[in-house]
Amino acid sequence: MPDFLLETEHGGRVAGVDEVGCGPLAGPVVAAAVVFSGGVPDDLATIIDDSKKLKATRREDIARRLKAVPGIEIGIGAASVAEILRLNILRAAHLAMRRAIDRLPALPVLALVDGNRKPPLGIPVRTLVGGDAISLSIAAASILAKVTRDRIMVRLDQRWPGYDWARNAGYGTSAHRTAITTRGCTPHHRRGFGTVRRQLALTFTHGDLA
Template sequence: MIITGPDLSLETLLAARLGGPVCGVDEAGRGPWAGPVSAGAVILDPAHVPPGLNDSKALSEKRRDALAPQIRSRALAWGVGFASVEEIETLNILGATGLAMRRAVEALSLSPAGALVDGNYSFDLPCEVETAVKGDSRSLSIAAASILAKTARDAVMAELDLEYPGYGFARHKGYASPAHIAALEDLGPCPAHRPSWAPIRALMAARSG
């Protein structure tokens, strides 16, 4: 069996149909108990694609950190957007993810004719949207967007680690982990936590009751 990585075939087909550039879009941080959700949008230059692009989850942190500046320097355009904890609480995580994606696309210096979005949900973006299930392992543009979204969010979580010491945000990035759970039991939630998440809500109720 031949295993192939992401390529530009989805982008090429959509760009030909729409008659304009296509960006890849992906998010990071939908599942954690703390911190914002982020999104990346990237229009790659086919002649200057950084080697080794892949789904951010398939890469080490060191490799993602090395690829992110290459993506920013070689892409025709790139953008990153966030939705805050407060916006997640107001809009729910799906709505906040769409907001972060819209902000990422709007941050592009080149307006795209279309967006390839990872997954199967068609978010409301300022261009035509085509979804791609497992797109981060099929599309180089989505893979690049996933790397920018992930590294940008990781940097925010490192800042939150300094602002709210003791939770270990720089290590677990707000996801569930034994260390995170132990810190929550010891310190209780902080403003970086998502109050509507079931574990956080239950802990807040227990501490107030």
């Protein structure tokens, strides 16, 4: 389980940063930055974990409780499908992280970032592979980013039904891939990603618009 040791050892305002949504075929990439300026309540410290290990209902409950923690600072940032196409997915994820940091009330003195690539955040960065299993701040950020992105995909599913985004969050499930083949691509599909790019190539080969 993640703990608060790295944040405590540093002694200043430390943000945990994580992104969600690098792998899907549709939708934005979303990042969150979290600063526990007053520490982590014990009841939350025992249940905060890597968002991928938690059920959706558990993530929603933790996200709601996180927002009520005294002194917590939360920043959410995103990069659009157009930015993903223009920048590539890694640089778009880093852009989302920078936007999340910039939406905090003040810049932290250090960012703990999940992964092994340092994003340009304008502040010192320490990367941690598997950071959402090490740092409570990163784990909290992963939960908030995941909950935010899932809600975005539910709203997009209502506007663009047929791709099962409310359940697959834009990932390349069998149902989603089949829908791309039979229904075509939407403006929210990542046109630089393989399955989407191949379908667009087939569509244009037949003289139709996506």
